[in-house]
Amino acid sequence: MTKFRIWWAVLITGLFVSCDNGKPKLDNPSRGTIVIAADESFKPLVTQLTSAYSGIYPDAHFKIVYRPEKEAINLMLQDSARVAFTTRTLTKGEQAVLDKSKIVGSATKLATDGVALIINRTNTDSLITMSELKNIFSGKIKNWSQLPGGSQSNPITLVFDNNNSSNLEFVLNTFGITDVNNLRIFTTKSNREVIDFVRDNPSALGFIGVNWISDGDEPLTGELSKDLRVMGVSPKDNPTGRADYFQPFQEDLGMQRYPLRRPVYALSREAHPGLAGGLVNYVIRDAGSLIIYKLGLWPSVPYNREVNLRK
Incomplete structure (x- = not known):
């Protein structure tokens, strides 16, 4: 009976592996690991935003690579980074790199x-x-x-x-x-x-x-x-x-x-609802804007505070 249970467990595991075709699971807004490229001038901003997000979602991990802006963008275009924090959007030539791979990409203004x-x-x-x-x-x-x-x-x-x-x-x-x-x-x-x-x-x-x-x-x-x-x-x-x-x-x-x-953008090549999208949404729709306020910058989308007044 014990040998049968072991054989059955091995069979079920094999079926799951074959169903996934051996491909790693995609990350999602609360779990996974992605690489972020950023110009070093944004290091305090990027550090605080990613640390706060990982504090909410302990299974969300960010590998941050600091490079001059042009290099940071190239890392994103070459799929060596999922997101790049920059001061500008992509040029026509840079966008053509994503278009060639049939990736729409996105540019979200986070702050001033x-x-x-x-x-x-x-x-x-x-x-x-x-x-x-x-x-x-x-x-x-x-x-x-x-x-x-x-x-x-x-x-x-x-x-x-x-x-x-x-x-x-x-x-x-x-x-x-x-x-x-x-x-x-x-x-x-x-x-x-x-x-x-x-x-x-x-x-x-x-x-x-x-x-x-x-x-x-x-x-x-x-x-x-x-x-x-x-x-x-x-x-x-x-x-x-x-x-x-x-x-x-x-x-x-x-x-x-x-x-x-100057503006601060998050340039993303993400093609599924993943960790990069979760981070960007946190910054522009959630408490991430409070971190931007704390840093002395101006968030693109102010954090909404509701105040109830009672007589």
Whole structure:
């Protein structure tokens, strides 16, 4: 009898395996493992969103790969990642890669982010206009003393996290700059290294994703912000006062006053109702927007709060 039961169990197991054709089960919104690619400037955002989701669904696992934006998108296109967190949607050429594989794909705007301009605490020139920034990137302004109110005479060193980062690409596209060979640009390996470099170099002007320093409840934010200033940026050529300058924090991002704001997208190649869709829905339809608020960014879909008033 015991041998019969063992034989029967083996037979049933074989039937289930044959029915599945040996293929692994697809992930679903609450279970599975997927790879996410993201530009390193979004690391605090991606880390908190995925950690919160895994806290709700312990069987949901995310392998996060941080790469410059173009590389992150390519990983998604090559099916080496299910989702890419980016500042833009796909180009026609990139979409053609998905079309060739008959994958529709999706692009969901999650939030509004900003590129923060940071300077050393000893540099008291904390206000700049968009036209002055353009002149810096076009090579017309090379020295801090050329800026109104410049407090030092050193050359301006522009500091970015990577040669192909979304921060650099965004700024160059904003000002229509195609040649950087004559600019004093220094690149590190991460947004955190940009912060460290600016802290140690009074003549540096750093560019980072604002979510690295905008979470007031995170101890790391206080640590990273130490001995730094965040510059106020004015869209006006001739601002008349401090009120014409804006910083890349929540209200000025949401009210679209900060000129170096940018969207955050989740680009997905998912072809079934899976874990990627579950994460994106959590961000735009559930409490994920509260995490975006906490990080100091502006969510695309505000979290709805119901308040019952009683007499």
